[in-house]
Amino acid sequence: MTAALQLDDRIPVIVGVGEIVDRPKEIAAGLEPLALLEQALRRAEADSGAKLLGEVQSLDVVNFLSWRYHDPEQLLGRRLGIKPSHAYYGPVGGESPIRYLHEAAQRVARGECSVAAVCGAEAQSSATRAERAGITLPWTPFAHDVPEPKRGAAFQKPMAVKLGVFRPVTVYPFYEAATAAHWGQTPRQAMAESGQLWSTYSEAAAQNPNAWLKRRFAPEEITTPSPDNRLIAWPYTKLMVANPTVNMGAAILITSLARARAAGIAGDRLVHFWGGASAEEPRDYLVRDQFFQSHPQNAVLTAAMDLVGGDGRAFDAIELYSCFPCVPKMARRTLGLGPDVQPTVTGGLTFFGAPLNTYMTHAACAMVRKLRDGAKLGLLYGQGGFVTKHHALVLSRQPPPAPLAQDTSVQAEADHQRGAVPDFVTEASGKGQVESFTVLYGRNGEVEHGVVMLRTSDRARALARVPAQDGATLKHLLNMERTPVGTTGDIVSADDGVLEWRVG
16 A cells, blocks of 8 residues: 555545435424434435445434433444444534544544445424424334433532523523623613524525525514514513524445545546634533633634634634524634624524524535535534534645644643632622623513622622513613613522612
8 A cells, every 4th residue: 555545545535525404294294303313314425426325434423312312322323234443423512513523533633444424414493393283203212211411500500500590591681791791782682683694594504405494583683572582681682592493314325535536436526625623611600710711612713714724714704603692703703703703604593493402414515515515614613512522623625734733632721821719609789780691581582580690799799580560670781772781780589598689
C-alpha cells in the first residue's frame, strides 16, 4: 500500500445525506422512529451513489424521546443487516448530532473504520395524535421499562422546579433579559432583533423542501401575541420556541477518502471535516457566574473561527442553533457578525421543525447540500440543555489545511473565563437587585406569576416570585422601554416560604 493511499485511508469525508418527512393521512400509517431512521439511511446511501450501508462499522443514533426502545441501535442494525463494531445510542442533547459527526470523523482519522453513519429521527406528531385519539400504533412495542432520560428538573434546584423555571422555555428567558441589558438594548429593541432573526429563519424554512412549516413569517407576526401565537414565558410567544410535534428522520454517511474513491464517488460530492470544538456549562444553571454570555459557547465558536483564520466572516454558510433567539443572538456577536447575518441553511427549530435532539442532523444534511452547491466554508453550531452543551464543526468541500485533531475540548478555556459564582439562597430579606427575570403565562393568556432572579444585599443569588395580582411589579418587569435588570426592590417571604419581590 502506498503512503498516499494510507493517508487517504485516514481522511474522513461526508459522502451521502438523506432526510425523510412523514405526514401520514391516517394516524396509524405513521412511520415509527426506527422506520424513519432506516429510510433516512437508505436515502443517504442513494445520495452517495454507492453501496455502503452493508459496510458501516460505526453507527451513532441520536437520542429520541417520542418512542422508547430496548437498544435501538441494535434494532436498527438488524433492520440494515449489519453489526457495526461501534454502535451507540446517546444521551439527550441538541448538540449531540454534531458531536457524533465529529467523533465518527475522528474514528476514520484513527483508522478504526472506513464507513460510518450518524442518524436521528422523531415521530412526535404521530405519537401525540395517536395518544389524543386513543389509537394504538402498530409500532415496535413501547419499552415502558426503559427509564426516561434525565432532563430539565433532574438537574435543577428544588426552588427552580417549584417556581416553574426548570424547562427550556422558562429558563432561556433569563438569558434573553440579561443579554439585552448587557448589550444596552431596551426590551423593545431586543424583541425587534428576535423577530427579525426568526423571520430570517422562517424564510430559509420556506425554501427547504424538508421543512415542516414552509412559509415566511414577518417579524411582527412572530413577536406579537395572538390567539394562535400565545405568550408562553416572557418574552416568548409560540412562534419563538421550538416545534417538536413533527415526524422526521435524517442520516449522514461518512467514509475515508480512499473508500469514497474506490466507490467511484465524484470529488465534487465530497465534504471534508476541518475540525471543531466542544465545551459545557454546569447542568444546574443557577451555579453559573452570569447570564449575559456563555463562556463555553464563546470558547467553542472562537476555536471554530481559529480554524478559518480567526474571522467569522470567512464562513459563507452557517447554522446557528435556534431553540430560542438568545442562542444565535449571542453566537453571532461572538462570531463578529452583524444583525444581517444569514444564520441558517435549514430553517430553524420553530419553522423547519424541532425533532427534539436531532435537528442538527438535518442541519448537517442541509449544510452538505449548500457546500456541494458552491459554498466554501460551513459552520455547524449545536447546543443542548439550557445553554449547557456546545459543539461546533467546520466543513468544506476543500481538504483541510491540517489533519483532523483528536482533542476537541476547549473546556479549560471556558472554565478560565468563568467568574465567581454567587451562593444560592432560599432565605433572604431586605433589598434585592434584578439579575434577570421572566413571566409565565397560562394557556388562556393570563399571567400565572413572574420569576425574578435576584442578587441579595450580600450578593447571594435567589429566585423570587411575583404574584399575578401584583400589577405594579409586573408592569415594571414588562416595561418595553426600560429593562428591569439592575433595578432594586423589596424581598419578602410568602406564607408558603417562597421569596417574593416587589418593585421599590
